[in-house]
Amino acid sequence: MAYKYPKKCGAPVLIAMTILAYGCSHDDAARQSFFAEKLACPPPSVAEFDPWGQQGSEHVCKIKHGPFVAFESDHVKLRGQYDNGVEVGIWRWYDAAGKVEKEVDYSRKQ
Numbered sequence: 621m622a623y624k625y626p627k628k629c630g631a632p633v634l635i636a637m638t639i640l641a642y643g644c645s646h647d648d649a650a651r652q653s654f655f656a657e658k659l660a661c662p663p664p665s666v667a668e669f670d671p672w673g674q675q676g677s678e679h680v681c682k683i684k685h686g687p688f689v690a691f692e693s694d695h696v697k698l699r700g701q702y703d704n705g706v707e708v709g710i711w712r713w714y715d716a717a718g719k720v721e722k723e724v725d726y727s728r729k730q
Contacts, residue, residue, distance in 0.1 A: 664705025
């Protein structure tokens, strides 16, 4: 996934369903370098950007574990469960009315 960094001071950025506001930096090259850096995260972890401090960012390795819910276009779009970075059980995609559009049973993928 390509991450975008703000071009203006304090511009909000949408990353993984979270709006992050970044402070004003006078060193655009340092900001570009930070957001372009690739972390060597051991599987099943993945690199993610999170807010840090009052207006900063952190780049960390994370393992998705537990319930997952994604919200898009004013409604819950996806629900599922992770176990140590792997999709497990039934995952459901929903339309704007809350009707199930798609269902995948990851317990059968093993």
